[in-house]
Amino acid sequence: MKKSKNKLHSTNKELYEGAVIRKCRIEEDIESMRLDKYMGNRFSYYSRNKWQDLIGEGLVLVNGEKIKYTRSVSKGDEISYYFKDMKEPEVNKDIEIIYDDGDLIIVNKPANLPVIPSGKYYYNTLHTIMQERLGCHLNMINRIDRETSGCVILSRGSLVASKFCAMLANKNNNIKKTYIAIVENAKDIEDSFTVEGYMQEVGDKLYRRYQILHKENVEDSKYSKTKFKTVKRIGDYAILKIRLYTGRMHQIRVHLHSKNLYMVGDKIYGKYGPKVFNSFIEKSIIPEGFFYRQALHSYMLEFNHPITNERIKVKAKIPKDLKDFIASI
Secondary structure (H helix, E strand, O other): OOOOOOOOOOOOOOHOOOOOEEEOOOOOOOEEHHHHHHHHHOOOOOOHHHHHHHHHOOOOOOOOOOOOOOOOEEOOOEEEEEEEOOOOOOOOOOEEEEOOOOEEEEEEEEEOOOOOOOOOOOOOHOOOOHHHOOOOEEOOOOOOOOOOOOEEEEEEEEHHHHHHHHHOOOOOOOOOEEEEEEEOOOOOOOOOOEEEEEEEEEEOOOOOOOOOEEEOOOOEEEEEEEEEEEEHHHHHHEEEEEEEEOOOOHHHHHHHHHOOOOOOOOOOOOOOOOOOHHHHHHHOOOOOOOOOOOOOEEEEEEEOOOOOOOOOEOOOOOHHHHHHHHOOO
């Protein structure tokens, strides 16, 4: 007999025992969308049918209540969902501590390691691994993408964390962030150039957080600025040193895309567009010869220590995979 996925299971304590809970709030400006469709679009590591099963089992709550998967959700709703017996993907745990003064810790994060728990990742994250390694609670000061390697800052105490976050929020701060990237379609790249403008999240049928750059300020856009310097040209490729003046999501990649330059391995703003990301998420497939991750490395950080005001400068050595790729081209 075929089960009805739209019939909610009764509440029982055993349902949630041993499960890992995730929570999210709908920030998108949607008036109404079916719960199963929203979950399938936002968390595409499960199919829409799989989400229907989970909702029917009572493992997805909206505003603390079980609802049928055909019910609609909208902006402001809080969704809680439970993972039972889910195996987390393997990650690279080769984390190097490059600075530690007792208050601040700076690590060289490898690629293929998320910074904080999200989606399928909970235990296999930089935050969780470092807390277990050091045996104490840690605050995350900054974040970089799972595929990006390099400098990430953590703190042992809440005071230093709050002071550092206040520094980051100040647009006149003297924090200097330098990245290294490998780009393609770069035969005619300039020696140096600056990109600035207003970034706006517009979405895409294959990637919902897709962003574009405008010259003028438009509704819901945010100012951004990046300076690029060409370090070396290698045929169609170039190695760039990058200075970030603002910290918008996907800023470097969107700014490169606006100049018809594509970061090597970029599955969203690269030369094939977000269809690469969609194929990777749904089928774990990337085009033949496509570098396995975005070729971006958070190379150097300079800042005044939030407690002592001492000028701190740290560098994260460029990882072997990027060196090997450069050698191959």
